[in-house]
Amino acid sequence: MIKKLQSFFPFFFLVFFSGTAQSTKQKSYIAEKQSSYNITVKNNLPSIILSSAEKRWVGDKDDKSILGNRINYADSFEKVFDIEAYSISPNNKKHKVSYIGTEDREIGNIFVHDMKFRYYTFPNIEEGSQTYSLYKKEYQKPQFLESYYFKDYLDCKSSRVILKVSKDIEIGYIIQGNTSNENIEFTKEINGDFTIYSWQMVNIEKEEKESSSPNFSYYSPHLIFYIKNYKNNSGTQNVVGTIDNLYRFYAQTIKDINKQDQTQVKEKTAELITGLTKDFDKAKVIFDYVQSKINYVAFEDGMGGYIPREAASVLQKKYGDCKDMANLLNEMLRYAGIESNIAWIGTRHNNYTYKNVPSPIVDNHMITVARINNQDLFLDATGQYSLFPNVTPFIQGKEALTKIDDLKYKITTVPVIPSDQNKTNGKLKIEFNSNSLIGQANFNLNGFLKTQFISTYKASTDKNEMLKGYFARFIQNIQTSNVDIKNDDLSQIPLEIRYQFELDKWIKKTDNQLLFKPILFFPYSDARINVEKRKTPLENDFKKSYNFEYEFVIPQGYTIDFLPENFNFTNAFFTASITYKKVNNTIIINQEMTMDTLLIEKNNFETWNIAIKNITKQYNQNIILIKK
Structure with a gap:
């Protein structure tokens, strides 16, 4: 269950830079990038529109990373529009991009997904050219907002994010990553019916990925913001922003699963545990079966990236992703008479806690938590060769949000294996x-x-x-x-x-x-x-x-x-x-x-x-x- 909450690098432009190509190639850089969010209530629902713009200065025209641009989006939840892109040569000639294409993103081993990108190439790039990229994006699901990473793959003169928030909306926000040696200027002002929040970094060195590094969320400064609630004609409507609200959203997404006939699930469970009397032994044979017999195939299409598929269907088809495997494992454990629940969890890829980031950004995985001999067992069947009851390495030390019922949950920390x-x-x-x-x-x-x-x-x-x-x-x-x-x-x-x-x-x-x-x-x-x-x-x-x-x-x-x-x-x-x-x-x-x-x-x-x-x-x- 890989959430479609990518980090992205938005765009803006500064005052016009003029100049001529240098005799020796200089490093390209981002002159300015800016993301401006307009957050209001329209038709009784939150409206979130991003206006993104970036200006780059071209040093080495043979550097493929600066020749074009990609705009990532989740087709089920986001709409990209008003794309404008052009370059200006050193002698002030403007060249507009003539073709903007659309492609499906290639994402590892994800079999079906709704992640796409718009792309284009700047024409007539020379050393000393400037490129301008602008677009808008509409977020159609207020729970699913992106992070803003201040740093980028090029040096950046100015990086800024602005939130213009209506008085009818309450937001939450936090700066994550290592900011001890960074200067992020923050301002907040009231302008009529809006509160305007602004964060800016200047003269930023590019961010690099080194071998054996953790994910950027550990060290690269970034803003996470979320909508806590909004007011409409029916009163105040909660979104996320608290753990209770986040759990209610999660519980709502899974309330209608496992409605199919589960006779085959019951029969397979009974077959597997025949002759076993101890819960630990029963859980092991069930876990080993799901881990070894259900092939991991990732699906991230719309809400299919969040809602587990029917346990009976997963058992019959013999494939599924993490949430599908967690759901089947959970159902089989329950049929074996073992206390068990599904749980949302962020892998070590995400350096967040529920307290600091009460938003779907915190999670990108789903597991099963079984209670045996008064001990929680954190069971992740995606490991393929995990040794029951071991956890998988990538969830060590992470918090699990475990479902108890539609209203109750508990948060427990997965142990780090000594x-x-x-x-x-x-x-x-x-x-x-x-x-x-x-x-x-x-x-x-x-x-x-x-x-x-x-x-x-x-x-x-x-x-x-x-x-x-x-x-x-x-x-x-x-x-x-x-x-x-x-x-x-x-x-x-x-x-x-x-x-x-x-x-x-x-x-x-x-x-x-x-x-x-x-x-x-x-x-x-x-x-x-x-x-x-x-x-x-x-x-x-x-x-x-x-x-x-x-x-x-x-x-x-x-x-x-x-x-x-x-x-x-x-x-x-x-x-x-x-x-x-x-x-x-x-x-x-x-x-x-x-x-x-x-x-x-x-x-x-x-x-x-x-x-x-x-x-x-x-x-x-x-x-x-x-x-x-």
């Missing part, structure tokens, strides 16, 4: 063979690490190549054989990987010494953050931990000349230790690491790097064996 439940345990027995190490390895993957491996492994058409790449993540020149995988299923039993390996040229050999690095696996060795260049936070999918035990058989005729000192490190993000000891004719090494954070803000980059530096230094420690 690192010790997402653990890799590895045991390696290793011997020396000339300049190589040979051995046997046994690895157990738990929690999200098991799910992650299975997802990749099952989807791979060449499983040998997939495994080769998996092992090479740690040591590139390792040679593996006799790989055996067990428990690649939906149980909580750890996935087991056994294999034999050879690691060539790992030993430095002299006449009477053997020198080698005993640590063979280097979690986070490449995770140092470039503090000077990186501008955005760093996001991890989930917390995780590692525990490797190495058993090196000391070659006959050798004894230990040097063992590194034991190592321990702890800070806000990592805990790590490496211990060394001799046991009879073996060297036993225990390597442990815990990564315990989901988000690293810019002011914590150095703390993160300090941990990486200290830990990876230990990866390069050597053991020296000497001939007796």
